[in-house]
Each structure stands twice: as structure tokens, then as C-alpha cells.
Amino acid sequence: MLYALPRLSQCLGLCKNIISNNTYSYKIVNSANYSLVSSSNAEHVVKGAPLPEIKVPIIWILGGPGCGKGTQCDKIVAKYGFTHLSSGDLLRNEVQSGSSRGKELTAIMERGELVPLDVVLDLIKEAILKSLPNSKGFLIDGYPREKEQGVLFEQYIAPANLVLFFDASDDVLMERLLGRAKTSGRVDDNEETIKKRLNTFHTHNDQIVAAYAAKLKQINAVRSPDEIFTEVVSYIDAIMK
Numbered sequence: 001m002l003y004a005l006p007r008l009s010q011c012l013g014l015c016k017n018i019i020s021n022n023t024y025s026y027k028i029v030n031s032a033n034y035s036l037v038s039s040s041n042a043e044h045v046v047k048g049a050p051l052p053e054i055k056v057p058i059i060w061i062l063g064g065p066g067c068g069k070g071t072q073c074d075k076i077v078a079k080y081g082f083t084h085l086s087s088g089d090l091l092r093n094e095v096q097s098g099s100s101r102g103k104e105l106t107a108i109m110e111r112g113e114l115v116p117l118d119v120v121l122d123l124i125k126e127a128i129l130k131s132l133p134n135s136k137g138f139l140i141d142g143y144p145r146e147k148e149q150g151v152l153f154e155q156y157i158a159p160a161n162l163v164l165f166f167d168a169s170d171d172v173l174m175e176r177l178l179g180r181a182k183t184s185g186r187v188d189d190n191e192e193t194i195k196k197r198l199n200t201f202h203t204h205n206d207q208i209v210a211a212y213a214a215k216l217k218q219i220n221a222v223r224s225p226d227e228i229f230t231e232v233v234s235y236i237d238a239i240m241k
């Protein structure tokens with residue numbers, strides 16, 4: 001089944017090669033269109049050429065919905081001046097833009113499912129490209145959400161220096177999200193969608209934790225934000241040396 005994604009306004013550079021690892025093969029091509037081919041052959045097309053070399057730290061921020069990723073990112077930005085890129089916020093901005101792609105995304109997000117890899121990767125890549133000249137480092141919040149997202153990011157953008165996984169039980173996450181739902185106005189902050197988001201998270205997260213164990217720190221997120229942040233600082237300071 002082919003999903004024809006919208007025409008690209010322009011592509012960056014031209015390179016066509018097949019990148020394969022033990023489970024997926026990827027094609028980076030230059031084309032006026034790109035398409036996400038069926039997952040049976042697990043082939044993804046990612047537009048344009050890779051970014052220029054990134055010399056500042058890249059930190060992936062992982063965790064279930066409501067684990068406090070955003071709270072910790074705000075603290076990290078205040079202390080280190082890093083650029084905070086939230087995949088969820090980038091997607092909601094795309095939805096707000098009223099684009100046809102945005103309408104498709106809303107339906108997927110309301111179902112608590114993952115949006116197509118190529119869409120979220122391109123949004124992050126564009127955001128990194130925009131901030132790169134003045135950035136002290138990147139917090140990639142809410143990405144990767146499945147292993148192949150990590151593979152493509154590292155292949156196509158840059159290796160992550162550190163992965164922070166904020167861990168909390170589903171009961172805690174559900175309680176926090178239902179509390180947030182009273183004021184967030186988010187289409188996905190309702191009990192039914194929260195259950196689906198938690199299921200989506202559990203379906204994929206273990207694979208990511210295993211794949212990046214060497215640079216991943218699992219942090220107990222059922223504490224005060226300040227206690228959590230003290231531990232976060234110890235990990236970030238260690239990679240900044």
C-alpha cells in the first residue's frame with residue numbers, strides 16, 4: 001500500500017543509496033515526491049541530503065505520555081541554553097498550519113498512533129537545520145518512538161550523544177494526563193486516547209531502550225521535578241566534559 005505524501009517544495013541535495021541494517025533498508029533520494037512504501041519491505045524514503053556535521057550535543061528525551069519530558073526540557077534549556085525540539089509540538093504546529101498533511105496528522109494523533117516516520121523525521125530535520133547556526137545543543141523530545149526512527153535519525157542527521165528515558169508507571173501517567181486534560185485542550189488528552197498512547201508507547205519503547213542501552217539513562221520520573229533534574233544534570237555534565 002503506497003501513501004503518496006505531498007509534493008515537496010524543494011529537495012536538498014541529491015543522493016541515492018540504500019542504507020541497510022539487519023532489519024530495514026532505506027533509500028535517501030532526491031525527488032519531487034516521496035512516498036512511504038509498505039512496511040512489508042520496510043523501505044522508507046527520506047528526502048534530501050544529510051545535514052552538515054553537527055558538533056553540538058544531541059540528547060533524545062524519551063518516556064511515556066505524561067512522564068514529564070516537557071518539564072525537564074524546560075529546566076535543561078534554562079540551564080544549558082539547548083534548543084528544545086518537541087516532536088509533538090512540531091506536529092501540532094503542522095496541524096495548526098491547516099495543511100492537508102496536517103489534517104491527516106490530526107486523525108492519527110487522535111487515535112494515539114504514531115504518525116509516519118518520514119513526516120516526523122522531516123519536521124525534526126527542518127527544525128534542526130533552522131536552529132543549527134546558533135544552537136548550543138539539541139533536545140529531541142518525544143523522538144525516537146520506534147527503533148527505526150532512531151536508526152534513520154542517526155544515519156541521516158547525526159548520532160545521539162545521550163538518551164534520557166523518564167520512567168513512570170501507567171497509573172501515574174494516566175493520573176497526570178487526566179489532570180492535564182482539564183486544562184490542556186489537547187484532542188488526545190482523554191481517557192480512551194491516553195490508553196491507546198500508552199499502548200503505542202509500550203509496543204515500541206523496550207526495543208529502543210535495548211538498542212541504545214550503551215548511551216541511555218533510565219530515570220525514575222515519579223519524584224519531584226527538582227530531584228529528577230539533579231540526576232539529569234549529572235548525566236548531561238558528564239557528556240559536556
Ligand SMILES: Nc1ncnc2c1ncn2[C@@H]1O[C@H](COP(=O)(O)OP(=O)(O)O)[C@@H](O)[C@H]1O
Binds near residue numbers: 065110141188
Ligand atoms: N516521534 C514520533 N513519531 C510518531 N508520532 C509522534 C511522535 N511524536 C509525537 N507523535 C504523535 O504526536 C502525539 C502527541 O505527542 P506528544 O505531544 O509528545 O505527547 P505525549 O508524549 O504525551 O504522547 C503522539 O501521541 C503521536 O500521535
